[in-house]
Amino acid sequence: MVGIIQEQHPDRCRLFMQWKEMDWPILVDSLNLLEVTAVPITILIDETGIIQAVRPDESSLKRFLAEAPPEAGSTGSHESRRLDPERLEAAARGGLPDDLSRWADYLVQWGGAARLGEATATYERVLEDDPRDGVTQFRLGVAYRRRLDSDFRQDGDFSRAVDSWEKALSLDPNQYIWRRRIQQYGPRLDKPYPFYDWIHEAREAIQMRGEAPVDLRVEPRGAEFAHPLPSKEHVGERTLRSSPDPEDRVSLDDDRLIEISTTLVASTADASSAVRVHLEFRPNDELKAHWNNEAEGLIFWVDAPSGWEADKHFHALDNPESEVSRENRYIEFEMTPRETVVGESSGRAPVARGYALYYVCEDIDGTCLYRRQNINLPLERAIGE
């Protein structure tokens, strides 16, 4: 038994394997080098490496197991193809797209987080020649998302990843591996299933056995746990509350003590049907800013533009127990048009306007302030108008 997984975060599969007590070898294909368009796929492969059956039923599996091995000498090479970075890098200097792609693939898989920037730059070179290369667009997205999850993250990496995946999917709408990578972070209306809702159950079961669950480098959150919505009618549920600062009385965070990244992910099935908004709030490193946890936690309010509605207007985050902290904080919600908006040309581009209110301190033992930061979310970009 051998597995190949098609996931952005392979350690989540390690947790899954631990939970299910599966111990067979698993290879990781986050870039989808196999170019499969869907999972799962079961394949029976004989001793010589030749495919004997795809999606076998029980009787063909029994036949396969009962068959005698091929005659000696016909089992092909036992030599694994070796990685040869010097040769790959030298070939990439020639600038041919295939060589550049192979080098970028190598860098993503084996180069470590420090070389992900080189990988993205190399994929970008390939796309300069052919922006309609969906495979490279997808892999570029994988590289950006991987960098986001590393210590080498750059502002905007999440948006770049989603942009790349959306471009890829627009070139091949039937590529379900690409589609799932977007849906993982996308609106509930577009989800075929909750992606990682099994993780809590898995950890509990593992702990009950007296084992320590595998640590995850990146905890799933928000959209990755969210359950799908069966239809548009269910989007209307929300917490009704009035805007907490309707007259803009709270001073703006002009120094950007808290930096905010926004990423909008549109539905892959119908870009005009829903948009999931991801907000990330980061204390500014240079200013040594930190959250003041002795006061109210971060709150966020969003107003939907005309013709749109938000599944939740008001968000309030709980503070951790420590007096101060420097962690990133996250909010997600969804915007849904009340009616079809694609094709409308007369109105202004829809922009959702929101703001965050938070208690933040400058440097350790510095001044603590209550600040507001406005956030405009241009929905037309997400839905591709």
Add this chain to the structure above:
Amino acid sequence: MTFHRGQAIVILSTIAIMTALRSEARSFLPGEMFPEIVLPRLDDGSAASLADFRGQKLMMQIFASW
């Protein structure tokens, strides 16, 4: 890698339940060699390919934990 017939059938069923078929896959055709790409192993990150398992019958599962 070895496995028993009973184990293989149980695993086949588990994977089928775990991630129900969601779409057609790219064509892997009986009679063709399985592609020999080098990928990192999940457990230790070392390089591996299907050639490392030659001489054994393999049930290959391409899947995701979601």
